[in-house]
Amino acid sequence: MDITQRLFTYSDAISLHVPGHHRYSIGSLQLPISHDMTEISGLDDYHHAEEVIADSQRRLARADEYEARYLVNGTTVGILSVIHAYKKKSHKKVAMMRNAHKSVFNALDLTGTEAIILPMTVSEKTQQYIGIGKLNPNAKWDEIGLAVLTYPNYFGETFDIRSAIDFFHQKGIEVLVDEAHGAHFDISPQFPSSSLNYQADYVVQSYHKTLPALTMGSVIHINHKSSLRREVDHYLSVLQTSSPSYLILSSLEQAHAFYRHYHDGVFHHKRQSLLHALRHFEVIEVQDPLKIMLRKTGYSGAELKQLLEQQEIYVELSNYDSVLLVLPLWHEGDTYPFDKLLLRLKRLQLEKRQPLNASQPLNVDEGFYSPVNEHYQTVTLAEGIGYRLYHALIPYPPGIPYVWPGEKLTEAHVKVLSSYQNVHGIIDGKITIIDER
Template sequence: MKEITDQLKGYTAALSLHVPGHHRHTIGSLHLPVEHDMTEITGLDDYHHAEDVIAKSELILSRHADYRARYLVNGTTTGILSVILAHKKLSTKRVAMMRNVHKSVLNALDLTGTEAVILPMTVSDKTNQYDGIDFDQLHINMLKKIDLVVLTYPNYFGEIFNIKEAIEWFHAHDIEVLVDEAHGAHFDITDSFPSSSIKYAGDYIVQSYHKTLPALTMGSVIHMKKQSKLVEEVYYYLSVLQTSSPSYLILSSLEQAHDFYLHYHDAVFLSQRSELIAGLKQTFDVIEVGDPLKLVIRKQGFTGEEIKALIEREQIFVELSTYDSVLLVLPLWHAGDTYPFKELVKRIERITVPERTSVFQSLILNQADGSYKPVTGQFKAVQLKEGVGCRVYHALTPYPPGIPYVLPGEVLTAGHIKVLETFENVHGIIDGNINIIDEG
């Protein structure tokens, strides 16, 4: 029996409102015959020492004359890891980061033994998610011995902040900027979408092409400003961390996705997005955010998991659910796509939801700022609820979105558990157990 293969075959009627951006091969026109799964034979160049077709393709990939672009075949995670490892090699200073960084940032800090300052954050009124830096609470004395900051832009839910202002602020204080733009690979694709931090001189910008553009999963891109301090060492670590047998299918999909990006028109997308929103509003509350590609839906009295289950009955699969909402990632619909849009609208209109009067109280995010120090020493496993009052050893990370909720070294509270129990999958909880620091 082929467990994974057989399970995948069960989604033949499924409609995608989740990543990857090709949405089950209905967006773009990916041409990826299996016979193109090749190795570094004559004429195909060498990903780790590109001088021919890969090097030429990466020149086209660059979105700005001041930047060098590089394909990533092991995902955005390797780009983030490479920048922070390069920083550790060349600098004795610390890192600053937003509270809503991806878990790969913490992994990089742990691998390098680097301490970090956690920046004060603002929280969105729309989604109750972190959405930017609270500059009113950010004082320069917090950033002593800091020369690299990690920014998350946009957040997982498509919310943006003034990235231009943020980059300029940190540059004015001699701090280079790594932007995790994983969910913004499509930014600047037309004027209807937000601007990429590439426009505003971010030093290292990592984009998950596969999340919103038609590329294979794991296909990402890193853009590095040519004059930034860590560029050469980042190139070195990209080679260290990524497979020595890169997939030419992923490389080809990235090249095709970038061509899609360069020639995209949004008229069909905007029209169908409006039609979908109208259909959703017949049943749900629809929250529009800064990125038109993301929608958040709610229904009074229903948990996100309940809403997700109602939608999945119609074989529509969403990106994630939270305690009170569901996140949809829309396709970049276009003229000639094969996405079954009319069928999607028909299924949405079939969903019926009974009225409820109960109202949820918003669950507060863990807003602690301050500092992060990699945890070392002994640990022990306990049941989740037995860990209240203890310092956790491994991060507790709902996945998706992959943003650590309780950081290593932080004290677990009953409030944390209340939030964590609303997620279907939390990295760091295994069979109901977590690892806590053994104090003794």
């Protein structure tokens, strides 16, 4: 079966995952295939925008302090561009959170940049990294020029981003916020506040994750006071395709219009109906109303995911003991099959079970990351226990390294990783460890 045939097999699937258009049922995207065009007269040039694209990007700015650029290669390219620009002008280290996306590590490796790993806090609700732990104001902050912060985490939890940005700015450190999962923030007072309100220097948002835009469609917001404006713009052209998709650009423009005119009354009404239909689960609500986690005593995340998929309900991810739902931004006139979703949820058969011996150890300590340049060898996952990793082990989604390069693999790590269906860094059951012979 080829890709096209496989996609057609999901014709009756219900989406509780990204992208934010949820199978074309949210928003009113107008994207006829005839609009897949190139830089003909009147369409402007993405890499030298002076006309219609330039005008559209000016309207994209969410605050007077920022200019915005469409990203046609996803939030990843925004992160890569900022770190490349930073490395071009500075030889200082980067400070970063442990729940940084893999693109941050890739940028550090590509540029040969060392990083200080910030202490972390772990959420009592989700058992995931959530925010920054206590920082030492007397540490060697003069060795750092850029901080990379993840806000919100993948699971919709937020922390005091304002205080974090203020702390780093007081130390003369610019701040890049990976707000990939917060493109919809500030859409109404019932949703969390964006870091754009707190003078972050660079903010990247994955419009496609929660707003009705095509996959790969993202935005970078650059503060007018940031020191790397020109360099970031240069690397955005270096690292992105020279043939940008006008369909992606158009979808981003339409998603931004959706954001500007959204009313959340229908959303909250349907969300409450959904929570009632999920009453047989343990429902974990977080700061972002779009994200919901489900648990059931005695069930692994993989089992819950399978039960839902048997009803053709597809979730964002499963982990050791839970699944994550990404809700649509329901609105008046959407075509999302909500009644069908409730009907299928009623069909679920859940039994009483004994609790699992759940364990998901997370390292919250400060640390240090340096691009690994040593020799490596390939071993099985079990054989790697006790050895330092050469390549990170990254459950995908969410794309956040669970064990970093240079860290020792433990039995507890292996137990958790075995609960994921897709782990980057494991190929045919093998991983790479640093050859320390």
